[in-house]
Amino acid sequence: MTPSGTVHEAVQRVLIDSDTLQNRIRELGRQISADHAGQEVTLICILKGSMLFTADLMRTLDVPVVVDFMGISSYGASTKSSGVVKIVKDLEERIEDRHVLVVEDIVDTGLTLNYLLNALTLRKPASLKVCALLEKPARRKVEVKIDYLGFTIDDHFVIGYGLDYNNHYRQLPYIGIIRPEMVSE
Numbered sequence: 001m002t003p004s005g006t007v008h009e010a011v012q013r014v015l016i017d018s019d020t021l022q023n024r025i026r027e028l029g030r031q032i033s034a035d036h037a038g039q040e041v042t043l044i045c046i047l048k049g050s051m052l053f054t055a056d057l058m059r060t061l062d063v064p065v066v067v068d069f070m071g072i073s074s075y076g077a078s079t080k081s082s083g084v085v086k087i088v089k090d091l092e093e094r095i096e097d098r099h100v101l102v103v104e105d106i107v108d109t110g111l112t113l114n115y116l117l118n119a120l121t122l123r124k125p126a127s128l129k130v131c132a133l134l135e136k137p138a139r140r141k142v143e144v145k146i147d148y149l150g151f152t153i154d155d156h157f158v159i160g161y162g163l164d165y166n167n168h169y170r171q172l173p174y175i176g177i178i179r180p181e182m183v184s185e
């Protein structure tokens with residue numbers, strides 16, 4: 001897809017187009033379904049960045065699934081992690097004895113996911129796994145195990161397919177690198 005029109009003008013370059021995203025998500029779905037055969041999976045969608053990914057991923061799963069949502073504080077108007085993580089919206093259901101799959105948009109420093117996994121472990125799920133669409137290994141500060149990974153990317157600030165800058169651009173149907181002049185720091 002060629003970026004055109006207002007919202008696409010924030011994009012310097014399309015990094016992962018829509019077809020490539022959907023093909024990879026179908027592969028992840030097949031793998032997750034095979035690994036969870038005979039189980040019911042609780043998908044935890046991490047708001048807001050994972051909403052499009054969760055919606056597409058769950059349509060590829062053929063095991064029984066329930067979905068719940070967790071809101072995590074983000075960077076605000078910045079492209080750097082503050083390292084401070086806060087649950088701003090908690091799950092509605094208990095996850096004790098459930099097979100849990102955390103669906104995350106991107107693992108950057110790893111601080112968010114690390115915090116989250118520690119918090120969820122205390123709730124005693126039967127199993128706890130992570131499916132992340134993207135990871136940026138260059139900026140990792142803590143090691144976190146990603147069980148299912150879509151793509152590894154270089155150290156760019158990316159927007160689209162749920163990912164934002166200052167809460168904008170989530171609706172882009174692809175992952176794009178933001179134009180440096182759009183970023184105020």
Ligand code: IMP
Pocket residue numbers: 049074075081104105106107108109110111112113156157158159163164165
């Ligand atoms: P971490 O704690 O540094 O791993 O940050 C993870 C969170 O930061 C992600 O869930 C995103 O919300 C946000 N984030 C990290 N990198 C990007 C990016 O390139 N674009 C948009 N959001 C990002």
